[in-house]
Amino acid sequence: MLKYIDRIPLGPLVIITLVMALAPFSPEPHLLEKSRMLVQGELSKGIDIFDLFWHSFLIVILVIRLIRLKQPANDL
Numbered sequence: 001m002l003k004y005i006d007r008i009p010l011g012p013l014v015i016i017t018l019v020m021a022l023a024p025f026s027p028e029p030h031l032l033e034k035s036r037m038l039v040q041g042e043l044s045k046g047i048d049i050f051d052l053f054w055h056s057f058l059i060v061i062l063v064i065r066l067i068r069l070k071q072p073a074n075d076l
Contacts, residue, residue, distance in 0.1 A: 005065055013065060017058040031055040 022029045034052035037043040043052065 017062045
C-alpha cells in the first residue's frame with residue numbers, strides 16, 4: 001500500500017490537498033466548519049462525518065508521503 005503512496009508526485013499532491021482542504025472557498029471551508037463542529041461536539045450526522053473525512057483524507061496521504069520521503073530507502 002505504501003509503495004502506491006510513494007509513487008504519487010509531490011507537487012500535484014500538495015496542490016490537490018490545498019484545494020480539497022479549502023473547498024468550498026466561500027462562505028467558509030468545509031474542513032474548518034466540520035472541525036469546529038467536532039470540537040463543539042455537534043458532529044453527529046453521517047453526512048457531516050463523511051464531509052470531514054472527504055476534505056481531510058488527502059492531508060493524511062500528504063503527511064504519510066512526506067514522512068516516507070524523509071525516511072532512508074530500505075533496499076533489502
